[in-house]
Amino acid sequence: MGGIKRKEAPNGAVKEVKKQKTVEHKKSKLDAAAEDDGDSFGDFSGDEDDAKKAHTEGTNDTKVAADSNGAKGFKLETTSAEAHAKQRAVAKERRAAKPNADVILRSKQLWERLRRKSHVPREERKELITELFTIINGRVRDFVFKHDSVRVIQCALKYSNQEQRRMIVDELKDDIRTLMQSRYGKFLIAKMVVEGDQGIRNVVVPEFYGHVKRLINHPEASWIMDDIYRQVATTQQKAIMLREWYGTEFALANRDVSASTSLDSNADLRKILADTPEKRKPILDHCNQMINSLVQKKMTGFTMLHDAMLQYFLALQPGTEEHTEFLELLKGDIETKAESKDGDGSGGGDLFRNLAFTKSGSRLVCLSLAWGSAKDRKVILRCFKDTVEMMASDANAKMVLVTGLDVPDDVKMSGKAIFHELLGQGIEDEKARLDRLEQVVTNLSTRVPALFPLAGGAKWLMNDQDKLILDEVDEIRKTTSKKAPEFRRKGLLEHLSPPLQEVVLKRAESLVKTSFGCQVISETLLEANSEQSVEQKVAAKEAVAQLAVGDPSEAGHIAHDTAASRMLKTLVSGGSFDPATKTTQLAEPRLEFASALFPVIKEYLVQWACSPSSFVVVALLESEDVSEGVRKEAKDALRKGKKNLEKAANGSGEVVKAVAQVADSDAKSKKKKKKVEGAKGNAGARILLEKLGA
Known part of the structure; x- marks a missing residue:
């Protein structure tokens, strides 16, 4: 049976291959x-345009021809x-x-x-x-x-x-x-x-004055203006630019005045509203409109935006509708469980992550955590999943972690969420985990959230700026939190104590070489208490006491290290010294470090009393944390070496000369050498002589 023959495809048909698009990285x-x-x-x-035009003209030299089958083709004359x-x-x-x-x-x-x-x-x-x-x-x-x-x-x-x-x-x-x-x-x-x-x-x-609103919304100009605002502009120039977020009249005032004329550089929105209360509503509305516009466009990485958001939030009255709506605006960037692809509501949150790494933004996040409900805090903290280590290393973002530990009532959730990643508890290799722990607790920035439950807002841990934020958060917490601070701290220590005690136990020799490491040892032994790690704390105390083994007159001994000497004195005293009351606040439960240290230094007790660490021996006789048996035995040993104590107190004697030589050889600067050469007697030895005389 005959059929219809299928028409063959033209011989010159070629499949068109689409070129891959390239995206320019900005x-x-x-x-x-x-x-x-x-x-x-x-x-x-x-130029590119010339080349394109030339190419177009070059193609005009082609002629269209047809083959015997009627298929069209192109033939080049050149x-x-x-x-x-x-x-x-x-x-x-x-x-x-x-x-x-x-x-x-x-x-x-x-x-x-x-x-x-x-x-x-x-x-x-x-x-x-x-x-x-x-x-x-x-x-x-x-x-x-x-x-x-x-x-x-x-x-x-x-x-x-x-x-x-x-x-x-x-x-x-x-x-x-x-x-x-x-x-x-x-x-x-x-x-x-x-x-x-x-x-x-x-x-x-000054060319930006009067044009901030337009430039911050421009796709090319926005980021360059914000970087200049953050890195280059003076404090006065920043304030002049920030005022334009408060209304058109501020922008017109900047535009109409020449750059050489002094402008009002007060950008404190609360003060502006106090001076002009009749303009409160239009100013707040304009600022909120600019903020909301950038947030909705997902353009939330600008430092200028963060400064404006903080000024706006501080100008609102807590408990008002405006205050509540702004907190909801911040949370609106976070996806709910229904919106999240993973179904856990962990999506979004770019706004909070961007805010956390700037000075004004981190303070705003801290205030949001303090004012938020228990559910709000949980949702906000979830945004920082997998970024805890990076935040702890940042000068601003670390305070977000501190607030995340300080305000939630659910300490089990907050402690696990922050400490598990920060301290590397998910690392299976012991050496890598201890390396990570040691690095965290001895770094100027990362140690703040790691040691906060132990030391609180201690001056040696936090600078003045961080302390102000913490005080502000604690004042708000009084009205928004139900759990007492001491119970919150105890719950956090259950998470924190085991890893800290482990690093002190296994890395004591490394930690004692730095002043930060000595502070970690002191705070861990005094404050880190957990029902699950009582035996580990005892072992850590013994490991630290063993650091004092040997003759303190020998070079390289920890008795010649100022930070180590201060650490041992604090541990023997049983607590930290309170300058306000001029007394030592004993730790609970009692540490009783002297019972572990005295057997180690008993043989060289007189040498310790004549060394730069003589106040460690003074603490053995003065501290309430030292048992009567140890105190009596120490006094008996010192009386036998009373002549050496007298020589040390007067700045003479073989022991003192040997110690001075060691200290002089260890001195790393001319200033320290002059201090050693100019020393007249050992103050600790004089105090010991007075106590022995009594």
């Missing part, structure tokens, strides 16, 4: 923008090489017809040479820079609005002196905002403020 740091010198221009064969040569010729003609074509081409050639920093001798570089400035002087505006030639001006800024840089800035001072909104010109602004002096910065920054 840098978001001011310094990175300032360092961007661009890519090579190759042989400067032509070869590929000839077509490309013609394209290059057309592009060259177009480029030559443009204004300043010759000088721009020469400037690009100079740039190509200058950008290879390691290949250009200093003298040659000076000559190239001099030639470059003879070209661009008076023509800077002709260079900066093209993606290729703007890099020439960036290069000139990088290698020029301040006078030459000022010349470039003076030519462009009326185009700064235009350049900021340019895809390529914004990098030139970054180079200006990074390479320039304060005088140049004082020209650039």
